[in-house]
Amino acid sequence: MNAPNPDRATPTPAPARAPLMPLDEALERLLAQAVANLGVESVSTFDADGRVLAQDVVAQMTVPPLDNSAMDGYAVRSADCQAAGAVLPVSQRIAAGQVGQPLAPGTAARIFTGAPVPAGADAVVMQEDTEALAGRTQVRIRIAPAVGLSIRRAGEDVAHGAVVLAKGERLTPASTGLAAGIGLDRLSVSRRPRVAMFSTGDELVTPGTVAPEAMPLGAIYNSNRYFLRALLQRLGCEVTDLGIVPDSLDATVDALRGAAAEHDVILTSGGVSVGEEDHVKPAVTRLGALDLWQIAIKPGKPFAYGHVRRADGGAAHFIGLPGNPVSSFVTFLLLVRPFVLALQGAAKLDVPAIALRADFALPKADKRREFLRVRRNAQGGLELFANQSSGVLTSMHWADGVVDHPAGATIAAGDTVRFIPLAELMA
Ligand code: AMP
Ligand code: MG
Numbered sequence: 001m002n003a004p005n006p007d008r009a010t011p012t013p014a015p016a017r018a019p020l021m022p023l024d025e026a027l028e029r030l031l032a033q034a035v036a037n038l039g040v041e042s043v044s045t046f047d048a049d050g051r052v053l054a055q056d057v058v059a060q061m062t063v064p065p066l067d068n069s070a071m072d073g074y075a076v077r078s079a080d081c082q083a084a085g086a087v088l089p090v091s092q093r094i095a096a097g098q099v100g101q102p103l104a105p106g107t108a109a110r111i112f113t114g115a116p117v118p119a120g121a122d123a124v125v126m127q128e129d130t131e132a133l134a135g136r137t138q139v140r141i142r143i144a145p146a147v148g149l150s151i152r153r154a155g156e157d158v159a160h161g162a163v164v165l166a167k168g169e170r171l172t173p174a175s176t177g178l179a180a181g182i183g184l185d186r187l188s189v190s191r192r193p194r195v196a197m198f199s200t201g202d203e204l205v206t207p208g209t210v211a212p213e214a215m216p217l218g219a220i221y222n223s224n225r226y227f228l229r230a231l232l233q234r235l236g237c238e239v240t241d242l243g244i245v246p247d248s249l250d251a252t253v254d255a256l257r258g259a260a261a262e263h264d265v266i267l268t269s270g271g272v273s274v275g276e277e278d279h280v281k282p283a284v285t286r287l288g289a290l291d292l293w294q295i296a297i298k299p300g301k302p303f304a305y306g307h308v309r310r311a312d313g314g315a316a317h318f319i320g321l322p323g324n325p326v327s328s329f330v331t332f333l334l335l336v337r338p339f340v341l342a343l344q345g346a347a348k349l350d351v352p353a354i355a356l357r358a359d360f361a362l363p364k365a366d367k368r369r370e371f372l373r374v375r376r377n378a379q380g381g382l383e384l385f386a387n388q389s390s391g392v393l394t395s396m397h398w399a400d401g402v403v404d405h406p407a408g409a410t411i412a413a414g415d416t417v418r419f420i421p422l423a424e425l426m427a
Contacts, residue, residue: 020296023334023369030305030335031349033317034342038191038264045179048171050236051189052344057165059182063158066099066116070150074108074130074139075100075121078149081141089138094118108139117151124150158182168347170236190344195232196259196316198242199225200252200271200280201323206244223393224269224328228321231332232267234426235340247271252283260287260308260316264343267336270323272304280320284308288315296407298368299327299390303335324390330371330402333425351425353404353418360384362411369407373399374419382419 040054069075080088091107094100096114103109103120111117111124123145131140158164164182165175171187179187204222205215215221222244232239240263245255252271259266271280272292281304284290290306304320319336321328338349359381362372373395374382382403385395402425403411404418411417 019294020301020368021293023295023297026293026295026303027335027338030339031342033305034339036190036343036345038193038343038345040188041191042186043189045176045185045187048176048179048187048189049173050234051171051187051192052236052341052346053165053167053169053171053175054188054190054345056163056167057179057182057184057187059158059160059162059164061158061182062155062160063181064152064154064156067154068114068116068152069111069124070113070152071124071126072112073124073126073128073150074141075103075111075117075124076108076141076145077103077105077121078123078145078147080106080108081123081125082144084142084144086141087133087138088141090136092118108141110136110139122147122151126150166347168345170341170346170348192236192238193265193340193343194240194263195237195265195267195340196240196242196263197225197228197232197267197269198245198255198259199269199323200245200247200278202247204244204270223325224321224323227325227329228267228269228332231329231337231426232340235337236344237265237340247279249279249283252279253286256283256287256308256318260310263316265317265319265340266308267319267321269321269328272302272320272322280304284318284320288318290318290320295331296368297330297334298366298370299324299388300331300334300371301327301368303331322390325393326373326396327390329393329396333402333422334371337425351420353420355416356419357381358384358403358411358415358417359413360411361413362405365408365410367407370403370405372403372405374403375400376419382417 088108090110091104092100093110094115095112099116100109100118103118109118125141125145129143133140164178199222203219205219207221229239229241242255245251268280271278281290281292284306288307288309290304293303294301295303302322306318307315308318309315321331341349359377360383372388373385377383385398387395399422401419401421404420
């Protein structure tokens with residue numbers, strides 16, 4: 001009863017906690033390491049969607065090449081049609097792909113969408129505003145067309161010599177279409193980053209290997225592996241999935257050494273907090289160097305950046321994400337996304353926030369900057385997912401965005417908050 005409790009009798013001081021690092025500082029430090037030196041490759045314009053352009057694309061032609069008709073109708077000299085209901089003889093017929101003769105004064109040319117407007121014509125009257133007469137040899141023009149009506153001007157889309165796509169652009173369907181429109185069947189893009197990923201944790205089970213009803217007590221399925229691979233692939237990475245690495249130092253060292261040999265980046269989830277089961281830090285330290293950061297964000301916080309040396313003298317980047325699924329997901333979007341884009345030389349790394357109205361309250365402030373899982377409602381406001389725990393992946397699935405909420409602040413319904421759409425963050 002009176003025996004001294006050793007824990008109470010000799011209180012050991014709590015280990016000094018390193019101050020939390022602001023997210024902006026973490027991002028700055030990380031991007032300082034993301035040198036875009038993967039090299040350049042030429043790919044078919046067909047397959048270039050999502051890739052990062054390695055050099056400016058300059059138009060060697062004008063689009064459209066000639067003034068052409070925006071409508072099916074009649075090309076005229078507007079001065080010939082100023083009297084209502086002017087009747088003109090039809091002097092020629094010009095289909096798309098043909099080039100007509102100069103338009104004789106006092107006549108009209110039957111013309112079709114995309115066909116070059118003949119010299120002398122200064123307007124096209126769409127056929128709905130005309131009436132064909134005398135077996136289509138004449139046409140009545142029912143309106144008085146202004147100069148330039150329904151004519152697409154040469155070069156109104158692309159001027160010769162214009163930089164149509166800029167180095168560092170991540171190509172979209174619109175960019176590949178535009179490149180094809182100036183005759184380019186190949187584009188120079190950054191090589192894809194090769195990323196090896198693995199998960200750590202003896203509690204993890206790969207779906208498909210054990211049925212839910214047969215799961216041992218304490219086991220959970222590895223969900224991080226699935227979303228991390230998908231996110232990396234969306235960002236243009238070639239991913240090697242090394243599965244689950246057991247919670248042992250030797251296994252972790254072996255996995256890292258093998259991964260570094262053939263990859264630009266090693267991405268892990270779990271095992272970067274300070275628990276004694278966490279072998280990532282000693283393993284990376286043995287093969288290179290590792291910084292453990294405690295980032296002042298919620299969800300998130302533990303994050304590791306370092307490198308793993310290769311036999312050839314080079315090194316692979318090492319990034320360790322937290323194990324909690326939502327922390328892992330959000331930290332990826334905030335830090336790994338810009339990192340792998342920067343490796344490819346992408347010019348735009350951030351997704352700007354939009355000011356939107358909160359249709360919820362957050363009465364309790366947090367010491368850390370929060371990324372709240374929210375969804376837009378039909379009234380243009382935002383709803384908050386009820387459970388913001390970093391283990392609840394349902395919040396990520398339900399949400400269509402996150403609110404970037406500053407530390408130490410509360411939210412009242414009606415306040416304007418900073419919304420970042422997930423669709424853009426995951427693209
Ligand atoms: P750790 O960062 O390893 O301490 O893990 C933190 C929490 O995240 C623990 O509850 C783990 O079970 C969980 N966790 C770690 N890795 C994964 C994963 N790959 N999939 C799902 N949950 C995980
Ligand atoms: Mg773990």
